[in-house]
Amino acid sequence: MCGRYAAGRGPEDLVELFGIEKWEPEETLAPDWNVAPTKEVHVVLDRPVKDAADPRPVRQLRVLKWGLVPSWAKSPEGAARMINARSETVAEKPSFKRPFAQRRCIIPADGYYEWVTAHDERQLEVEGKRKRARKQPYFVLPADGSVFAMAGIYEFWRDRTLPDEHPMAWWVTCSVITTEAETGPLAVAPAEGPGSLSEIHPRMPLMLTPDKWDPWLDPARTDPDELGHLLAPPAGALMRAYPVSTAVSNVRNNGAELLTELAAPEEATLF
Template identity: 65%
Template structure:
């Protein structure tokens, strides 16, 4: 899954990386090394601009992480809809319309995932009432490039506010996930996980640059034209390393959260 990530690149840098033609400098977000559900995030999308005609324009927009379907009665479930399974996203009522017409890329430095050590897992399997403390890992492109997460976005009208209210419309998003890679991690430490699947069975879909245009193209509407973009992805592009437990608290923020530990922390049960 993907429940926390880091996004420290500035909008002007993202505009260059993704060939963005339009973005609002006044609405820039602060650098964030601990992006959590319901926070505002940057998204790259192709969408017409009313004043410029029907042709789609590459834009950098600010969305809220946690998708609210257009037909939802309230936004209460947004925090639970931060991920969508790529294998079934085209079938699910909450996602299929966005999958057909509103796809985006969510730029990240990398994402965090929490791994339970083998000893703690054995304790859980024995039915012991101890909660394992999980070791956080940061997963990031090995070459330092931007991590373009495949996402969907949606618009929701808040019926409790008048049409002209600045908060009458919510723009929200979700991250697509897939089965975690089982191949060896570049530079993996002997005492650490050997693959991403050792950390967690799911991972966000990380699209390479050669698929960005096709993924964002709103003219692609049929699942048969979109689903192949989510499969057969190149592997071995990511590295994973342990980071401090401070990232587990959403109130903590700063580049030190992505700093590599020399070794995973000593596991404890509490």
């Protein structure tokens, strides 16, 4: 799954990377190195500009809330559980079917975090005390340092308890599409620890390579079979992973230091 990621690039960088034609500087977000569910996030999407004379889609940088609320939902309470959509079923699930066909986006990231429990530390005791299983966070990113373009979908939800003119009357929310993690070797693996993405976690965010950006964002593409060809996971050889501080496990911690590479996994703690 994808439950935490880093997004340190500023809007100016994203505008250049993705060829953004429209964005609102007053709506942009500060860098966030510990993006968690229900936070506001940057997304890239192709959509006609509201009330514009030209109906053609325009590439936009928008701020959406992470955690999709289906258009038919009675309330947004389930958003925190809808942060991910599985690539294998995204075209079929009622919550994701229409957004997948009509409202796809890219969620830019530097990389994502995943936690690994050491196999030899699950029920150990040290000096009569139980040893807490070490959940070592790893940061996974493109080996060449390029943007991690996560495939996403977005949806509109109307809060019927509010009048039309209320700023919160409409919610625009998104989900990250996940796929099976590659079993092949990483381009750069940590000196100690997992050597493939699948050893870190069986699933990962679906990363779109640049050749897939335009067809993925194109709202004119609605055929599920045609879109299915874009859901192939990236090769493990494109990725690298390394251990980072367990400070990232606390969502209140935020800063570029969370991406600092450790020479080895941290030691387990006792309780």
